[in-house]
Amino acid sequence: MRTHYCTDLDxxxxxxxxxxxxxxxxxxxxxxxIFIDLRDKSGLIQLVCDPADNEKAHKVASEIRDEFVxxxxxxxxxxxxxxxxxxLKTGKIEVxxxxxxxxxxxxxxxxxxxxxxxxxxIRLKYRYLDLRQKEMFETFKLxxxxxxxARNLLDSLGFLEVETPILTKSTPEGARDYLVPSxxxxxxxxxxxxxxxxxxxxxxxxxxxxxxxxxxCFRDEDLRADRQPEFTQIDVEMSFCDQExxxxxxxxxxxxxxxxxxxxxxxxxxxxxxxxxxxKYGNDRPDLRxxxxxxxxxxxxxxxxSPIFAEIAQYKKLNRIKALKVPGGDKAFSRKIIKELESxxxxxxxxxxxxxxxxxxGLKGPILKFLSDDAIETMKSRLDLQVGDIVFFGAGDRKTVxxxxxxxxxxxx
RNA sequence: GCGGUGGUAGUUCAGUUGGUUAGAAUACCGCCCUGUCACGGCGGGGGUCGCGAGUUCGAGUCUCGUCCACCGCGCCA
Numbered sequence: 265m266r267t268h269y270c271t272d273l274d275x276x277x278x279x280x281x282x283x284x285x286x287x288x289x290x291x292x293x294x295x296x297x298i299f300i301d302l303r304d305k306s307g308l309i310q311l312v313c314d315p316a317d318n319e320k321a322h323k324v325a326s327e328i329r330d331e332f333v334x335x336x337x338x339x340x341x342x343x344x345x346x347x348x349x350x351x352l353k354t355g356k357i358e359v360x361x362x363x364x365x366x367x368x369x370x371x372x373x374x375x376x377x378x379x380x381x382x383x384x385x386i387r388l389k390y391r392y393l394d395l396r397q398k399e400m401f402e403t404f405k406l407x408x409x410x411x412x413x414a415r416n417l418l419d420s421l422g423f424l425e426v427e428t429p430i431l432t433k434s435t436p437e438g439a440r441d442y443l444v445p446s447x448x449x450x451x452x453x454x455x456x457x458x459x460x461x462x463x464x465x466x467x468x469x470x471x472x473x474x475x476x477x478x479x480x481c482f483r484d485e486d487l488r489a490d491r492q493p494e495f496t497q498i499d500v501e502m503s504f505c506d507q508e509x510x511x512x513x514x515x516x517x518x519x520x521x522x523x524x525x526x527x528x529x530x531x532x533x534x535x536x537x538x539x540x541x542x543x544k545y546g547n548d549r550p551d552l553r554x555x556x557x558x559x560x561x562x563x564x565x566x567x568x569x570s571p572i573f574a575e576i577a578q579y580k581k582l583n584r585i586k587a588l589k590v591p592g593g594d595k596a597f598s599r600k601i602i603k604e605l606e607s608x609x610x611x612x613x614x615x616x617x618x619x620x621x622x623x624x625x626g627l628k629g630p631i632l633k634f635l636s637d638d639a640i641e642t643m644k645s646r647l648d649l650q651v652g653d654i655v656f657f658g659a660g661d662r663k664t665v666x667x668x669x670x671x672x673x674x675x676x677x
Numbered sequence: 678g679c680g681g682u683g684g685u686a687g688u689u690c691a692g693u694u695g696g697u698u699a700g701a702a703u704a705c706c707g708c709c710c711u712g713u714c715a716c717g718g719c720g721g722g723g724g725u726c727g728c729g730a731g732u733u734c735g736a737g738u739c740u741c742g743u744c745c746a747c748c749g750c751g752c753c754a
Contacts, residue, residue, distance in 0.1 A: 294710060
């Protein structure tokens, strides 16, 4: 029935009789000629219904509204001079319709496709409409490609794909289990797996050696913008291996997945120790797309005139005083923004947020008066301060300082 | 569980200090329009202002309660 997808056609198709099927993306009724942008999974093409060409098709076309489902038979024609649409992949051609069938009519749309401001609740309510959008289809396609690439790569490395049960016994980890009542065992419940670890030992001791699964995981915890209660995890397990083996498999896997999605990445990845990551970035999954490394300055406060800072500087193992220089930050951050950053870090246990501004006329900030001239000079060179910079300071026990300074780092980035 | 923000037309939003008949864009309906591609022109319909109380001569607007949504914290590897 259908002979082509919309974007299969191009200038080479001119003159061909084709049958297309799809949805009305938009229509323009000029009273005489009617234009229809027809959409299928491949993209758009313009249909033309001119009463001079075919009166019957034009009459059908005059009833058309957005999102009607059509089957259109017609001939591919090159568009005239100046009538081309460079924004369309098929913009140099159009299809002159000589037989138009309305397969299905559509109610008016409850929301505008492609409008990025439409709330997610309404999009989910009309999921079948939402999924018509190209971006939605591309997302599914990307996911499919990633999953297939992961399977192929792991298969090539000798991993066996397994599936483990969903209805299982609760294995108390950190997260709450989702529970499913059992009909057979009255009053008892199955738990849905938080992750598929439960069956690891069973397979490993049985000598399966290497296996993986692309597994659904369930955690009955509150959501975040980037966190769902139900998600998919690639679980890879291997026997008789060391850290290096595990990292190599992970790198190969990520390379294969990114490659399948059209991105080249370099392996091996750069590696830093846990300690270095915590000291410079304040967490164990640092965002390395920007610098903004925190710098240790605890030694400079050792004999300073502030009892609070001096006290903290006494215990170098447990405490930290970290400086975070934001180049050009003095100009970029208004008083108000700095206030907001202060209350931002306060949420994570910061007692305050000291800072030093680097002005034309010199350094400015309330903590300068506590520091010796020597310490200030050392600070200048250690942080390589330039006019226009701002430096934030976090002081206290190391876990707290790492946490809020690390969060501050990504917040200001 | 806690905090912040929001809820007004199908959708996205505006609505002044509490004051006449609650607006715009888009969508929808009707008429007109033969080269548009976000087509255009004219006209029209469409509202439990989340819900419930309260203050007031008068509430979309103020107060309290409640429900829902989003964002964050707690929680969550």
